[in-house]
Amino acid sequence: QQPVQSPQAVILREGEDAVINCSSSKALYSVHWYRQKHGEAPVFLMILLKGGEQKGHDKISASFNEKKQQSSLYLTASQLSYSGTYFCGTEKSSGAGSYQLTFGKGTKLSVIP
Amino acid sequence: AAGVIQSPRHLIKEKRETATLKCYPIPRHDTVYWYQQGPGQDPQFLISFYEKMQSDKGSIPDRFSAQQFSDYHSELNMSSLELGDSALYFCASSSGQGGSWNTEAFFGQGTRLTVV
Known part of the structure; x- marks a missing residue:
């Protein structure tokens, strides 16, 4: 079951904030966030495991609400380097031995000057 | 630091030909994943291996097969190629810790396959 991301696209000026949402209709074990620039490999940002945790990485943070089966990625004071496509990847709560991450x-x- | 190595980086094949894509995971990573990404699309999971055994299967066509070898490198074999197989193929590796996705996965730079 593919998670649903919103919005599909967003344009920011440098210094502005953005929120990207990821939701699933199935119970989740973990949520992963990646950023991909055009023609390049996806680059890992962070993993959130069930338990409603939040994580931060520089000015990028994320939350995971296990009950709502949702995760949000928060980008604050955006920089030009933040431009790219952000993917969330979800793993169903199938217990140990799950080897499939669905994006x-x-x-x-797009961050503009 | 060593990264995931994929070869070749670019490949052009004709319809109905075969292609073999190779992936060399980060040393000591025991889990390998293959993804297919069409232009402007999200990465689609194909197949994964843990400790040289196939562990999960996604939307991989029957014309494709893959395996992980004793040195943990993996190969994706694609036969009877079709125009629709043109895509970027990514391999990722992680230290599976029992196989669940609770660790970071590192992606290779991908192999761009063009079928003409």
């Missing part, structure tokens, strides 16, 4: 359709973020 959402992506959110294209």
Whole structure:
């Protein structure tokens, strides 16, 4: 079951904030966030495991609400380097031994000067 | 630091030909995943291996097969190629810790396959 991301695209000016959402209709074990620039490999940002945790990485943070089966990625004071397509990847709560990460359709973020 | 190595980086094949894509995971990573990404699309999971055994299967066509060898490198074999197989193929590796996705996965730079 593919997670649903919103918005599909967003344009920001440098210094502005953005939120990208990821939701699933199935119970989740973990949520992963990646950023991909055009023609390049996806780059890992962070993993959130069930338990409603939040994580931060520089000015990028994320939350995971296990009950709502949702995760949100928060980008604050955006920089030009934040431009790219952000994917959330979800793993169903199938217990140990799950080897499949399903990505959402992506959110294209463009930061302009 | 060593990264995931994929070869070749670019490949052009004709319809109905075969292709073999190779992936060399990060040393000591025991889990390998293959993804297919069409232009403007999200990465689609194909197949994964843990400790040289196939562990999960996604939307991989029957014309494709893959395996992981004793040195943990993996190969994706694609036969009877079709125009629709043109895509970027990514391999990722992680230290599976029992196989669940609770660790970071590192992606290779991908192999761009063009079928003409």
